[in-house]
Amino acid sequence: MAAKEYDVIVIGAGSTGENVADRAVKGGLRAVIIEADLVGGECSYWACVPSKALLRPLQALTAARSVAGAREAITGSLDVAQVFARRDSFTAHWNDKGQTDWLNGAKIDLVRGHARLDGERKIVVTEKNGSTIDLAARYAIAVCTGSRAAIPATPGLAEAKPWTSREATSGREAPKRLAIIGGGVVACEMATAWSRLGTKEVTIIQRGPRLIPNCEPFAGAALQSAFERRGVTVLTGTTVRRVEQNVDGDVELSLDSGKTIAADEILVAAGRRPQTDNLGLETVGLEPGSWLEVDDSMRVQAVAGGWLYAAGDVNHQALLTHMGKYQARICGDAIVARAKGKLDSSPAPWSRYAATADSAAVPQVIFTEPEVAAVGLTEEQARARGITVRAVDYEIGRVTGASLHADDYTGRARMVVDTDRNVIVGVTLVGPSTGELLHAATIAIVGAVPLDRLWHAVPSYPTIGEIWLRLLETFGL
């Protein structure tokens, strides 16, 4: 049977794939999306959405507890069953009907099954019943298969069937003792969640010297001391040597320090692997299991003909849902423009066909207590790029709006300024409710708004946003 032809074939119906297909269809192309699991992807069912659903009730309660007058009204405790029920509702009980309805509305075809590349512009989909469907792409195939948790080769670890982000965000029973391998975002968010949802002993085992190592050092330090204050153990510079299972079902982790830790559950949050193992990459000259290197328009340059794209985690640019969606918009628009002959050469930076923000302004909010919000470069990252920078810090608790927001508010902001260009290249905010402050920094960086002009962007009094004024004053404006 001849292959069914589409203008665009998208592999993976996570938020990235959905957005690629949507932009393609909006641009007048016919698109199909292939998904082996739930339509909606990791973010909707096993990452951002359920994790934030677990975290928001805790955060709302902490916020109310930190204001005299409100605090006294909280005489009960978190209703853990309700927290789980709310989380289940946000994941639509792991049912993708809502998402497939959305695909229908967006006029995107869906094929359920496992997709493999089969040479240039060709795909073979294996359905659940084993039958196959041949598809061909007139213009482009976009790989949006994302990533999965990497499991270190630690002896005994895989055998212990540890939690990954999937189980940690979808679990409904708090293990009594939880050992977390890793110290990044997933580790810190899930330590926050489970330590409040009933787990008595949470231990974070981080190989590196600090938590959330991609952020400014003070952010990890703030998280670590907050964890320790709340009884979460943080072991930095520590590696798990071996995992052993006991007869009663619990596990023992032997650390390089010689210590052992007993736990009822292990969460592995030690990095990600691309979902490209069984994708037929070898049929187009790429290595299975590798990250897919792309140009600014999300095109895989190693493949001749320019028909293969990769957006989202799988290209290793910025493993965040919102950046995947951003790349998807760029990618979908670039596919359309090229199909119409409107984009010959490489797209210009900051044009609608170049994901320039990938290298300049990746924002991230970590929903811990305190929250961590960061965009752009840390001071160290900027210096490593050879940028002449000056960084200024300010204690957010000294801002009236922050002290009104929460009694004894503590937090810290850092602004990293490229002193040659007189623009901000990075901002980090650590403290309660800093997440929604971040977009101002993202716009300042992306817009390359000079400090002299930012001086006229007046923060409303008394909001926490007045941190902006203080940072600029501290810088010397």
Add this chain to the structure above:
Amino acid sequence: MAAKEYDVIVIGAGSTGENVADRAVKGGLRAVIIEADLVGGECSYWACVPSKALLRPLQALTAARSVAGAREAITGSLDVAQVFARRDSFTAHWNDKGQTDWLNGAKIDLVRGHARLDGERKIVVTEKNGSTIDLAARYAIAVCTGSRAAIPATPGLAEAKPWTSREATSGREAPKRLAIIGGGVVACEMATAWSRLGTKEVTIIQRGPRLIPNCEPFAGAALQSAFERRGVTVLTGTTVRRVEQNVDGDVELSLDSGKTIAADEILVAAGRRPQTDNLGLETVGLEPGSWLEVDDSMRVQAVAGGWLYAAGDVNHQALLTHMGKYQARICGDAIVARAKGKLDSSPAPWSRYAATADSAAVPQVIFTEPEVAAVGLTEEQARARGITVRAVDYEIGRVTGASLHADDYTGRARMVVDTDRNVIVGVTLVGPSTGELLHAATIAIVGAVPLDRLWHAVPSYPTIGEIWLRLLETFGL
């Protein structure tokens, strides 16, 4: 006795006056500030700070109540005594020791007393004991005396000794029935506060057709329906004809509709008057009691010699603490620059000597439930200025970050775009916790960041900030 000479004399030690003096001193000038009341001014003791201190506990509790899982923990009610105690602590119990310490640290001299202009560059201060001090300014006098509540000439109203913003923010006993004349920010914030702090019947009597009339119409409509849902009566298009006091101490307000309203207290929040009545304006050719018209550097142009400045409410540009402080920074820097001969002509727009944001990007957060945050022009205001605009709206509750933030989140965002310049000229956000989202809009407007570039400012998922993506998509990007 010869007048004591300073480089700069500032009349009024509110936040505006303090900032003018501070910038002058930082620029190397000697400055004195004259204050007849508490150092720190209206904002610190009888406006923003105490009002937000009253409102934040309510808001924190509402936020926690709107998240399943947290909601169940709130089995008690707001502790009103604690709310007042917290408010009192934020106003330092109406003691200005902290503020005078700050003046000392900033090397700003303080004279307590009532200041009157006495011709060019001259001031006479009358101290509490009746003695006078003569002061002369080498370079500049800055009037930062602010504004006070205007009391309409309604028969019987003044005699009823109504509350103004001062009493409403500093009160410690909830009147059983509160009638509020006015429908602007003070009226709406205080209706929100007192209806939760024990007042059983709150009635807002607004002459105009809607609440917060300077904002987008949907903002006032959202507030009105929220008030009505919570049992606060809102009468729009209604004028008070007459106020009568009864023997038992309560008052009766006769409305033009023929209705009467009985109340235990009246709050007048129907606009502001400049504090310039008894300031000696006539000695420099100005009219006592008038607003002081200024240029972009805060200089009163009607006075020859260019030595008289007016910053803050008194110049009627933007009656907001943060805009007063902004003008103060501009004003203080302009005084220094002119003293040093570095600023001859009119300052360029957006330079550090021109308060250009006064006309382009005045932000305001109204701490009601829902919050209202707005900056720049409304659609109507933009059209009135002859700008070709297109406005797009988006229901904030449809953003995942908002629905995670609060169950049944409802809110609305409007972005007003100058389609000739392809830049945003106004943004309005109505909904829970929208206040901290505003600064992103302020930076976008002030920075004149084109929409095509804003497309690359990726909001973090899942924050409420994703409203930015939705607005741009709705606009057609």
